[in-house]
Amino acid sequence: MFPGATDEREVTDATDDAIRGSHTDTGGQESDRDGANFVVVGAPLDATTTFHPGTRFGPQRIRSFAAPFDDYDHRSDRHFSDLGVVDRGDVRAWDDVAEYLEYLTSTLREVVWNDGIPLLLGGEHTVSLAGVRAVEPEVFVCLDAHLDCYDVYDGNPLSHAAVTRRIVEDVDSIEEAILLGVRTGSEAEWERAAADDVTVVPPEDVAEWSHDGQFADRDVYLSVDIDAVDPGYAPGTGTMEPFGLEPRDIRDVVHAVAPHADGFDVVEVNDRDDGQAAALAAKLVREFVFSHVDG
Amino acid sequence: MFPGATDEREVTDATDDAIRGSHTDTGGQESDRDGANFVVVGAPLDATTTFHPGTRFGPQRIRSFAAPFDDYDHRSDRHFSDLGVVDRGDVRAWDDVAEYLEYLTSTLREVVWNDGIPLLLGGEHTVSLAGVRAVEPEVFVCLDAHLDCYDVYDGNPLSHAAVTRRIVEDVDSIEEAILLGVRTGSEAEWERAAADDVTVVPPEDVAEWSHDGQFADRDVYLSVDIDAVDPGYAPGTGTMEPFGLEPRDIRDVVHAVAPHADGFDVVEVNDRDDGQAAALAAKLVREFVFSHVDG
Amino acid sequence: MFPGATDEREVTDATDDAIRGSHTDTGGQESDRDGANFVVVGAPLDATTTFHPGTRFGPQRIRSFAAPFDDYDHRSDRHFSDLGVVDRGDVRAWDDVAEYLEYLTSTLREVVWNDGIPLLLGGEHTVSLAGVRAVEPEVFVCLDAHLDCYDVYDGNPLSHAAVTRRIVEDVDSIEEAILLGVRTGSEAEWERAAADDVTVVPPEDVAEWSHDGQFADRDVYLSVDIDAVDPGYAPGTGTMEPFGLEPRDIRDVVHAVAPHADGFDVVEVNDRDDGQAAALAAKLVREFVFSHVDG
Amino acid sequence: MFPGATDEREVTDATDDAIRGSHTDTGGQESDRDGANFVVVGAPLDATTTFHPGTRFGPQRIRSFAAPFDDYDHRSDRHFSDLGVVDRGDVRAWDDVAEYLEYLTSTLREVVWNDGIPLLLGGEHTVSLAGVRAVEPEVFVCLDAHLDCYDVYDGNPLSHAAVTRRIVEDVDSIEEAILLGVRTGSEAEWERAAADDVTVVPPEDVAEWSHDGQFADRDVYLSVDIDAVDPGYAPGTGTMEPFGLEPRDIRDVVHAVAPHADGFDVVEVNDRDDGQAAALAAKLVREFVFSHVDG
Amino acid sequence: MFPGATDEREVTDATDDAIRGSHTDTGGQESDRDGANFVVVGAPLDATTTFHPGTRFGPQRIRSFAAPFDDYDHRSDRHFSDLGVVDRGDVRAWDDVAEYLEYLTSTLREVVWNDGIPLLLGGEHTVSLAGVRAVEPEVFVCLDAHLDCYDVYDGNPLSHAAVTRRIVEDVDSIEEAILLGVRTGSEAEWERAAADDVTVVPPEDVAEWSHDGQFADRDVYLSVDIDAVDPGYAPGTGTMEPFGLEPRDIRDVVHAVAPHADGFDVVEVNDRDDGQAAALAAKLVREFVFSHVDG
Amino acid sequence: MFPGATDEREVTDATDDAIRGSHTDTGGQESDRDGANFVVVGAPLDATTTFHPGTRFGPQRIRSFAAPFDDYDHRSDRHFSDLGVVDRGDVRAWDDVAEYLEYLTSTLREVVWNDGIPLLLGGEHTVSLAGVRAVEPEVFVCLDAHLDCYDVYDGNPLSHAAVTRRIVEDVDSIEEAILLGVRTGSEAEWERAAADDVTVVPPEDVAEWSHDGQFADRDVYLSVDIDAVDPGYAPGTGTMEPFGLEPRDIRDVVHAVAPHADGFDVVEVNDRDDGQAAALAAKLVREFVFSHVDG
Numbered sequence A, B, C, D, E, F: 001m002f003p004g005a006t007d008e009r010e011v012t013d014a015t016d017d018a019i020r021g022s023h024t025d026t027g028g029q030e031s032d033r034d035g036a037n038f039v040v041v042g043a044p045l046d047a048t049t050t051f052h053p054g055t056r057f058g059p060q061r062i063r064s065f066a067a068p069f070d071d072y073d074h075r076s077d078r079h080f081s082d083l084g085v086v087d088r089g090d091v092r093a094w095d096d097v098a099e100y101l102e103y104l105t106s107t108l109r110e111v112v113w114n115d116g117i118p119l120l121l122g123g124e125h126t127v128s129l130a131g132v133r134a135v136e137p138e139v140f141v142c143l144d145a146h147l148d149c150y151d152v153y154d155g156n157p158l159s160h161a162a163v164t165r166r167i168v169e170d171v172d173s174i175e176e177a178i179l180l181g182v183r184t185g186s187e188a189e190w191e192r193a194a195a196d197d198v199t200v201v202p203p204e205d206v207a208e209w210s211h212d213g214q215f216a217d218r219d220v221y222l223s224v225d226i227d228a229v230d231p232g233y234a235p236g237t238g239t240m241e242p243f244g245l246e247p248r249d250i251r252d253v254v255h256a257v258a259p260h261a262d263g264f265d266v267v268e269v270n271d272r273d274d275g276q277a278a279a280l281a282a283k284l285v286r287e288f289v290f291s292h293v294d295g
């Protein structure tokens, strides 16, 4: 459970054969989330991860490395445990990504319908598609080293490397994507990113970036691919890309965007470092919550 | 949660200041454990660990490495998830070991009073004292590389290295201890172990050992210090002691003793290997349950 | 390249967009493998791996940990590098498992048509299906901790947990499967394994097992899932299952079966240990080759 | 031994029973430390460590990772081995923290009485209390991510999380504490830190901070909790707290404060990274010595 | 093979006895490198490495961690795979360093004679001597934490710690060395470095450094010892030296120098981190190539 | 220091330039070792290590992992600390192996001349040559996976892979070598090993092996290459060779040979596992001492 959150994990327990022979709908029961503002959901998808796998352990790592953080936040003068965060546990992943994303979307949509703000813990970046489908924002703000604008990657339109393209092109509500910290992509991706509905802010310019009121009347979804930061600060991710952001750059973006955002995720954390990636991810979840409440 | 067990973790959530400024009694609410036979309780105590610390991550590791096991057990022709195992989560440890053990004892005693069999996941070996106090058996059967018969170790009578002595001498119900796989101790410990109330079975003789009906009318508590096995099979423990048991030796002892045992623990697992210690520990928990049911 | 093997890796090089935007057929050119008896092919599939992923690094690890082995083998009085082993490198995996297995099958079939014996380095166990399809044996001999007899696992008929079932039921040439070292499976799997076309030899009986001339006139394919061995000897695998075989048990099976086998694989090695799994796997590849030549 | 220091470890050797059955005073003999200015003492206390334990290996790691450093320092034009640094080895820790701190204090007091400057290698932050008691400074300057101003933490007034409070309130000589790089604490800690005797300099302001002659007539003790730096630079510590200092910020503070300081420690280094934390800690010990000599 | 490069590894294969009993010349055959501009050569020398060994795995790690990089580079608008990079594999190291360097030099000289630019992957820094001998530049530009200006280190004039001295003094073509990011050395090394033929730019000044046309008519060789960067960004190196460069500082130097350089190496990467050092090194190889082509 | 041993490390301290610019004789002073029977000497040579380097950390690891062992040994009813073991620390290695071996030999010879029994902690196997030269035994008993009978390996007659050959052929006192647990070697090595002065006992026969009084009147030196054991029990070694000994096999050989041996070493331990290799090595040192005393 995310430290400071209320535990709302499902208390059903399926037998082995149920789990393995098929993937039954494990949801359905009502939780009394009245007044809950933020709902942590783990999405340990690890199906299309490139290079270093292990995002299936992301949610568990993030929750674990959140343990030593103080409940109290000095900047906002608030206690995390006062802010109505609940943790619904993980939506266990299976091999059919399309089907999984649909199931995850419905879980998150229920959160949204109850006026909750999803805090999605990846898992590979693909899970953001479920987050965005559930929240239906106008703007997708994303911190990432990569454009993730492939149309198909390795024959797969639901690859983590295609997630931003899917979001921009297939989610009706979306008007534009703002990609911060991006430093690499294929030629075709860069061409796609040159279109009007995508703005790319290179790492060097992120510290100066501000949204200048452009979010005024629009709903925003904020996604943090942990590889946006320099690999020195988060080696536990699938594809390290040097020359990235400083942790404080990301924090400042989270502070700026959170007040406008109705959904948040942090993705691409794996278990292949000494905890740096997970500790940073866990901290950013909290920064989002504190900043949203204060916004 | 232990895979296949029903989740009965407490759903309260204390604020940071409550957690850290003092350690309030977090128990009290009634769980409907009717018909539950086995109750998993994590006891992440890591206060007196010698050499390599990390037993605080033992319960979490053991649950995690149980994930890939099949629910079904071929030997007993049973499903683990049918056997009424519930997982009450961890009893968070704090610095005052005596006080913690008391609190843990009361938690486990409640299990016993509800006719449950505690399955305690350590944490350092000291936690067995709570298990034995709760179960009040006549016989303490223990797999361990060490005698754990110090009177005081490093000035501490509640050290993991003194746990067997505490159990034998301070728990009224105990008539004798049977120590299997032991290969080391101080001279004073060996002298203590030479008394009538302690039987030591060296590693070489464990495969041949049998209890020969001596448990007939007596209650037994079974404790597995994972360092009983050879370090090649469980490097993730505080103090590796070479020339230990084979995993199958331990399994066979668990099979033989479980039908007579009203309490079980597996202790001294830490997070400093590639999962070998935790996988073995998790398996032994299941072997205990299957064998007890079948006994 | 596998040490002692001749390098026959493809020397073409596709550009990034070709690699990522689609997966073109990279084969086609003829290699002069006349007289080559054994062909190493890496199959780094890591799509359905349960629990600990990383089989994508299996082939690379196995080749790397083969480096310190002597070319000369005392038992057979032969040099590995004299035995006509070539290494064709890896068949890079992509997300569509069915399609990948077809492509891999055709690569291995070409090996077989040239009278070569495939030595397949996994990758998850699923790749054995390609090996068996290419070799078309009558008997599938498999060392594994698991039955791998699911019909569908997690909705996926091509899961590693279903590979033995696929092989027994869907490959026409197969008459029976002999599963050595198996100690776990679901109830449905055990039921399936009770049928006449499957023989299960539990770990305790493997040392005594012999094929007693039953392979006399039949073609055999030998598959080693590295998790057949006890986790103490190979922690670097997806799902550790305690109480496994000794390395020498596996070696002796390889010695006994290799003379009758026209195909071999070693699978489920990942990069999450200190090299134990890969070193053992690499050694078994060599034992297979020496024993086949001598058979 | 710290590279470049003179070895003054005690050459007595206690038997096992003496070591374990009780903790005898192992001091007493006189060493000829005349003219020695700096005395390294390891204090491997690991009793109240939060989250990731392992500070017991801190002193050993710090000494080990100091090995590759050049004896000569270009900035100060001095050789480390010329500066009269001796290493008295470790004061082995035991379970009674209060008693241990007293013993450690007396060891360090002896250093001070011989006009030496203690260079304490932790161990958890609690050991700074012994350092400050021995040195009896007016000012406690501390680099830390945390306020460490709990009155009691987990029921323990001698927790590492209470060390600054203990120092400010219970050491008579202390007039004020200056806490640099602090970014977190409980609400009660922040309230305590708002009092006149505590100054908090947040990470963003540390580069600009200077002591402006306020140390003119006062004795200073400098303590470096390695978690003051960003976790990217020192993951090997108990509780990673993102958004920390740059290594150069800490170095510059050490340069500025060392000339005024009569005692120094570096604490909270453990063995759970690839050496980053220990290498930085070892370097800071040297920076302190060079700067003090030059001051 | 370096991703995006054409594979030109030697396809001969020596037997064990040939390999181990002596080290025969394995070269000789002609490769058709017409039009190839860049030639990757691995030089896994690990003979004089100080402190943490493992540079023998450097080339393999660098190639491996280059895998996730996009072929396309946005800054230069070029594809890496279009730039005529070939990978000749590794020149296997043996115990006689002098002899090995000669052999390596002749391999690299052949590259130069065919108008290729060597991209040498270390291996310890000593291998740069072979690179410089082959290229015969006037200027040696080197990013390093260390002066590497020992005359003899540990009795060895071919130590990695003496490589810059060897290059400056023993390679006839060399007029001067420019050492960027250096922060440590022995007193004798600093004295040597004070001579006219060596320029030292400390870490703090590297961001401001520019070559101001001083390379106009001169051939340059660029060497990157990965320990030039701060250890937080590259812990996987032999001797971590804190207070180093930012990755972007190094990148900018590579951009500035590459257009003037006829040879490049990146050295001192080992396998003792989570990939940070290798990922950065791999990236720098690509930055060099893109910048040279654009220069 | 080896736990339970008396510290006799040299207390001199050389400056950096002395250490690095040349390697001066650091010996010479007399230690009062009267009555000392056993002298621990670390020999962290790591010059010719094949595959996985790191034997330079062997002595430090072995001493460290000996920490948790009880001083008292039940089998012999003795305390380790009563047996006159002293630890002289490490003889720091440098690049010239021949010169280093000479220096090490003279250090060990001094031990022998004072009627001490050297307990050498490697370092690579090459250091056994110094041990044997100093002890001048008639019989060399060696537990190893490898023959180590190369005449030259990689052009080097002082390679670890040639150490047994050097000992048998170049040390005058030696009459024969008995190699236990050996399972691999080159063809030339096996031919050499077939001569009368070498006996090879394969792993399968070691449990049955006994020396049958053949050591009656002869001096013996016992060397344990940790790779003799199966890699599952000691992955932290340079070259893992599967199908090795059980730890108890090695222990029993040590028990049998120690009473006849005047010198002992344990070699080829590195720092690349979770402590398994070092813990076993440390234990074997103690078994040797207890058994020698009791012999």
Ligand SMILES: [Mn+2]
Binding pocket: A125, A144, A146, A148, A160, A225, A268
């Ligand atoms: Mn992404």
Ligand SMILES: [Mn+2]
Binding pocket: A144, A145, A146, A225, A227, A228, A268
């Ligand atoms: Mn990304």
Ligand SMILES: [Mn+2]
Binding pocket: B125, B144, B146, B148, B160, B225, B268
């Ligand atoms: Mn115990």
Ligand SMILES: [Mn+2]
Binding pocket: B144, B145, B146, B225, B227, B228, B268
């Ligand atoms: Mn124990």
Ligand SMILES: [Mn+2]
Binding pocket: C144, C145, C146, C225, C227, C228, C268
């Ligand atoms: Mn399996």
Ligand SMILES: [Mn+2]
Binding pocket: C125, C144, C146, C148, C160, C225, C268
């Ligand atoms: Mn399988």
Ligand SMILES: [Mn+2]
Binding pocket: D125, D144, D146, D148, D160, D225, D268
């Ligand atoms: Mn602190």
Ligand SMILES: [Mn+2]
Binding pocket: D144, D145, D146, D225, D227, D228, D268
């Ligand atoms: Mn702190």
Ligand SMILES: [Mn+2]
Binding pocket: E125, E144, E146, E148, E160, E225, E268
């Ligand atoms: Mn260098």
Ligand SMILES: [Mn+2]
Binding pocket: E144, E145, E146, E225, E227, E228, E268
């Ligand atoms: Mn360097």
Ligand SMILES: [Mn+2]
Binding pocket: F125, F144, F146, F148, F160, F225, F268
């Ligand atoms: Mn050897």
Ligand SMILES: [Mn+2]
Binding pocket: F144, F145, F146, F225, F227, F228, F268
């Ligand atoms: Mn060996």
